[in-house]
Amino acid sequence: MADQEPATGGNGSGEVGVEPAISILAQYTKDLSVENPSAPQVFQWQVQPNLDVQFNINVETVADDVHEVVLKIEVNARSDNGVHFVVDLSYGGLFGIRNVPADALQPFLLIEAPRLIFPFARQVVAEAVSSSGFPPLLLDPIDFAGAYLQQLQAQQPQGVEGANGGGEQTPPETPSDA
Numbered sequence: 001m002a003d004q005e006p007a008t009g010g011n012g013s014g015e016v017g018v019e020p021a022i023s024i025l026a027q028y029t030k031d032l033s034v035e036n037p038s039a040p041q042v043f044q045w046q047v048q049p050n051l052d053v054q055f056n057i058n059v060e061t062v063a064d065d066v067h068e069v070v071l072k073i074e075v076n077a078r079s080d081n082g083v084h085f086v087v088d089l090s091y092g093g094l095f096g097i098r099n100v101p102a103d104a105l106q107p108f109l110l111i112e113a114p115r116l117i118f119p120f121a122r123q124v125v126a127e128a129v130s131s132s133g134f135p136p137l138l139l140d141p142i143d144f145a146g147a148y149l150q151q152l153q154a155q156q157p158q159g160v161e162g163a164n165g166g167g168e169q170t171p172p173e174t175p176s177d178a
């Protein structure tokens with residue numbers, strides 16, 4: 001038993017330290033604004049407000065192999081009577097990413113990273129709305145993959161949209177993420 005082989009990269013892998021590694025280093029509320037401009041009259045209104053929910057994702061490189069992903073969620077509840085409430089949340093996550101191929105980095109940062117932090121941002125929104133005197137607002141899940149694909153399609157040149165095999169013309173829009 002004392003003559004075991006020295007430990008390698010694990011699970012029979014060859015080189016140490018070259019496998020892709022991703023970890024969540026931190027997550028946090030970066031900015032939160034809650035407005036209840038029509039209080040106390042809003043609590044006497046008998047109408048259901050119309051909800052407008054918007055989201056945006058911002059990615060920044062903080063250091064070598066460390067990226068900040070900020071999920072911005074804006075919720076506006078309005079009716080003919082006026083504004084019921086407004087919630088504006090920027091929820092961030094710091095992700096340590098090593099040895100991930102360049103072509104997989106952008107999809108991870110714009111699909112998987114927001115998907116991982118969304119449940120926590122959703123909870124912050126629910127608690128903020130509840131603290132404003134309204135029933136908690138549970139946001140529906142967001143299809144980050146669908147939004148990413150939609151963004152890629154919108155960035156494609158007009159003449160390439162219907163072409164099959166035009167995959168080599170898609171990457172020109174990625175230099176801004178380098």
